[in-house]
Amino acid sequence: MIPNPALPRLILASSSSYRRELLERLRLPFEVMVPDIWEASLPGEQPGATALRLAREKAAAVAARAPGAIVIGSDQVATLDGEQIGKPGDHARALAQLQKMRGRTIVFHTALCVWDGRASALPGPAQLENVQTVVTFRNLADDELDAYLHIEQPYDCAGSAKNEGLGIALLERIDSSDPTALTGLPMIALTAMLRKAGVRFFGL
DSSP, X not given: OOOOTTSOOEEEEOOOHHHHHHHGGGOOOOEEEOOOXXXXXXXXXXXXXXXXXXXXHHHHHHHHHSXXXXXXXEXXXXXXXXXXXXXXXXXXXXXXXXXXXXXXXXXXXXXXXXEEOSTTOSSOSEEEXXXXXXXXXXOOOHHHHHHHHHHHOOTTSTTSOOTTTGGGGGEEEEEEXXXXXXXXXXXXXXXXXXXXXXXXXXXX
16 A cells, blocks of 8 residues: 555554454555564453453554554453353364354454554543454354364464354354454444544545
């Protein structure tokens, strides 16, 4: 993309290809920087609070390296019966996750932080929001779950299913105010925050 001097410097604080692909939909020039933070919940911390804290820490870490930029940070925490469900990392853990979640309802907390590093930014540098998505999984047999994992290998996804891909076949219902939140970046919330920061769309 060709930089537009009328636009503020925009940075996505994430290593996620899914978030990068979503942000590309806005057709705004942006950079990607990977935040160097410790991603773990604190003792007694609620899932939504964990997601919000990590989204803010990611944005703040990159903002410290890029003064004057608008930085987007996001984090997602999945929960079943109040227990956090992380990224499985491998096939065995992913299968165990899907077996545990089949026929059940999972809550995904997708937190978003837009950090405006410009000195004139008001009312403050950070806008925060936690978008919740309630997902009901189908009650599928082990052979179907195993076959899905071999095909898509979603081992870097909390909940072990890519709803933007074949994983949609595992799901019975998705309830959310922001349809892209489950993929990792709530675009409705993001565009509202960027507008508040003075970013304009449609070439205007």
